[in-house]
Amino acid sequence: MVDFSEKIFSKINEIQNPSVVGLDPRAKTLPSCVLDEDPEKLDDEEKLKVLALGIERFNKEIIENIDGIVGIVKPNAAFYEALGEYGIKALKETCKFAKKKGFIVIADGKRNDIGSTAEAYAKGWFGELGFGKCVDALTVNPYLGFDTIKPFVHYLKKKSKGIFVLVKTSNPSSKDFQDLDVKIEEDGNKTKKLYEIVAEKTNEWIEVEGLEGEGGYSPIGAVVGATYPEELAILREKMPHSIFLIPGYGFQGGKAEDVALGFDENGYGAIVNSSRGIIYAYQKLDLPEEKFGEAAKIAAVNMRKDILSALEKHNRLPKGWKI
Amino acid sequence: MVDFSEKIFSKINEIQNPSVVGLDPRAKTLPSCVLDEDPEKLDDEEKLKVLALGIERFNKEIIENIDGIVGIVKPNAAFYEALGEYGIKALKETCKFAKKKGFIVIADGKRNDIGSTAEAYAKGWFGELGFGKCVDALTVNPYLGFDTIKPFVHYLKKKSKGIFVLVKTSNPSSKDFQDLDVKIEEDGNKTKKLYEIVAEKTNEWIEVEGLEGEGGYSPIGAVVGATYPEELAILREKMPHSIFLIPGYGFQGGKAEDVALGFDENGYGAIVNSSRGIIYAYQKLDLPEEKFGEAAKIAAVNMRKDILSALEKHNRLPKGWKI
Numbered sequence A, B: 001m002v003d004f005s006e007k008i009f010s011k012i013n014e015i016q017n018p019s020v021v022g023l024d025p026r027a028k029t030l031p032s033c034v035l036d037e038d039p040e041k042l043d044d045e046e047k048l049k050v051l052a053l054g055i056e057r058f059n060k061e062i063i064e065n066i067d068g069i070v071g072i073v074k075p076n077a078a079f080y081e082a083l084g085e086y087g088i089k090a091l092k093e094t095c096k097f098a099k100k101k102g103f104i105v106i107a108d109g110k111r112n113d114i115g116s117t118a119e120a121y122a123k124g125w126f127g128e129l130g131f132g133k134c135v136d137a138l139t140v141n142p143y144l145g146f147d148t149i150k151p152f153v154h155y156l157k158k159k160s161k162g163i164f165v166l167v168k169t170s171n172p173s174s175k176d177f178q179d180l181d182v183k184i185e186e187d188g189n190k191t192k193k194l195y196e197i198v199a200e201k202t203n204e205w206i207e208v209e210g211l212e213g214e215g216g217y218s219p220i221g222a223v224v225g226a227t228y229p230e231e232l233a234i235l236r237e238k239m240p241h242s243i244f245l246i247p248g249y250g251f252q253g254g255k256a257e258d259v260a261l262g263f264d265e266n267g268y269g270a271i272v273n274s275s276r277g278i279i280y281a282y283q284k285l286d287l288p289e290e291k292f293g294e295a296a297k298i299a300a301v302n303m304r305k306d307i308l309s310a311l312e313k314h315n316r317l318p319k320g321w322k323i
Helices: A004-015 A045-064 A077-081 A084-100 A116-125 A146-158 A172-178 A193-207 A230-239 A256-262 A289-313 B004-015 B044-066 B077-081 B086-101 B117-128 B146-158 B170-176 B194-209 B229-238 B258-263 B289-315
Strands: A019-023 A070-077 A103-113 A137-140 A162-168 A181-184 A187-193 A220-224 A245-246 A270-274 B021-024 B072-075 B104-111 B136-138 B163-170 B182-184 B186-193 B220-223 B244-246 B270-274
Touching: A004 A070, A004 A103, A004 A162, A004 A181, A019 A045, A019 A289, A045 A070, A045 A077, A045 A084, A045 A289, A070 A077, A070 A084, A070 A146, A077 A084, A077 A103, A077 B117, A077 B258, A084 A103, A084 B077, A084 B086, A103 A162, A103 B117, A116 A137, A116 A146, A116 B077, A137 A146, A146 A162, A146 A193, A146 A230, A146 B170, A162 A172, A162 A193, A172 A193, A172 B146, A172 B194, A181 A193, A187 A193, A193 A220, A193 A230, A193 B170, A220 A230, A230 A245, A230 A256, A245 A256, A256 A270, A256 A289, A270 A289, B004 B072, B004 B104, B004 B163, B021 B044, B044 B072, B044 B077, B044 B086, B044 B289, B072 B077, B072 B086, B077 B104, B086 B104, B104 B117, B104 B146, B104 B163, B117 B136, B117 B146, B146 B163, B146 B194, B163 B170, B163 B194, B182 B194, B186 B194, B194 B220, B194 B229, B220 B229, B229 B244, B229 B258, B244 B258, B258 B270, B258 B289, B270 B289
Parallel strands: A019 A070, A019 A270, A070 A103, A103 A137, A137 A162, A162 A220, A220 A245, A245 A270, B021 B072, B021 B270, B072 B104, B104 B136, B136 B163, B163 B220, B220 B244, B244 B270
Antiparallel strands: A181 A187, A181 B182, B182 B186
16 A cells, blocks of 8 residues: 555655645635626525535636646635535535546645544545545644544555644744643753644654654654744654645745755655645736636746745755756 | 623523533444435445434434433534535534524534634634524634634624633543643743643633623633543633533543532533433433434433532532522
8 A cells, every 4th residue: 555655755756846735715705707696695505505616616727727737735624614515515526626637635624533533533534435535634633632643543554544733833823832841751951842742742653653654754744834944944853754744835924945944855755835825826916816727827836946946955856856 | 792601601590401412423323213224225425415314313303302401512523524515414404403492502623723714714613604503602722822712702702602622631642732741931840731721821812802701701611521520620720711611421431520620619610511421322221222312311311410419519509400
């Protein structure tokens, strides 16, 4: 069986691009060209249907335009869930479409629960009856400890699936808890940041479960924000078996220079997400809204160039890749 | 506008019972009487439909049976999400049905995200277009800090909604991170557990946002497991404005004696959840599966008696309540 990390690297190499496009369409700001009717003129139920179908169309056009440039998409569950059952259907259709085109699909759900409930999440996202046929990986929140992670391990080992554990997130208030100084038992004076402990513990789980693949990476990755480059460099050392999913590039202020520190010496080990910077690029490029797909393509090409240039500058451009 | 905490207390007083029934039906173990066909004989799509409809029927019968005994239900999103769009529809129908009967509905989603994504969750669960008409409260994970909480505040202030922040969860591995010793800046030698810091910070957010209601409680509650009675007592002191949602009673080993410590001196400030202990009571009571509703009623009556007796023993039975 192919390990999830090998799947990622094979895809990244195929297109020479570690970018991820976040498919986070906001119902409120959808280009009107993807909507069959003006939602404001409809009753609630019809509005949900029209918006969900609009989101599905929007995503498909983005996917078609970035096909061959980007190899990974990451829909965030929140935007689909907000439209109830219609949104979930749009999410499924989006994932199916991306999968058919050969994309790797990461569901950004930040799910977390315990025992048989965590099992239900694992089954729902990775099982054949749920999203298993069209989703490759899921983001998970570690606050509840290993009980949250354990039910996924079966799917990592047997079904080539992956999870990304939230370690240090890109938002300003990630400091509220993630940056707390935790006392280390062995030495009364020394402390570590909570995100460091989460990183070490995650690495421990990978080793205990024997998940390090032949290439050293495992199907348990980590979410580390581009907005904290210093932490990114520290965590790169602490988590040798984890591919980093780096959000925060672009709209949130993270630069290619910053994310370069999340890659290993060979230029692997990280994937970089941009959502609004790509899917709403028509706004920034001052193009008419019907050109949102074309604009996404331009932005995706620019993002690839930006990141690859930073990797080259840091002497981390993978062998054989051309900018 | 009625504050969420007042809504809870008014409901609890009406039926003299602080119990919550967790509507966590597992597709695999549904009584066959709620299924139109044998799911194993169907293709994937039809199987999902039959299971989701089965779950909806199962829930409605439970709700009808506990009506008048229990006033709060808590469906966990994982079990619905596992059945895709059909499951989400079943969740919505369940919530609508419970709401119509006068129940308070807590969606156990443990959701968490940042910025505009957290806004999408808030809108999805509390907005009119989403679950807003049938869901009163949502559980949220605090690992990402206040950015996760902030988008909900509008709905707490203006729409009588509530959230429950995960503080100390009922599972064994909650110790992995929640029990870590965090160094407190002011004093180099003193430490606090991470869950204590989360508790204090949550309390701070309540005060900063001016959310303490007239009765002292606020719409921001906390999830604290029945399986950790000592922590429950400590946290009761630290979080004077938070109603505790206490999972872990029954199936997970928490006793009425233990949960009593989560209540304030007047016998308020906590609600106690049981899921499997109620909805699958027919198994424990050795009743035929068609009697699952009746069995749930018996178990709910017993649970009420059990908890009220423990409150009485601790001199915390609310004034006027009769066991």
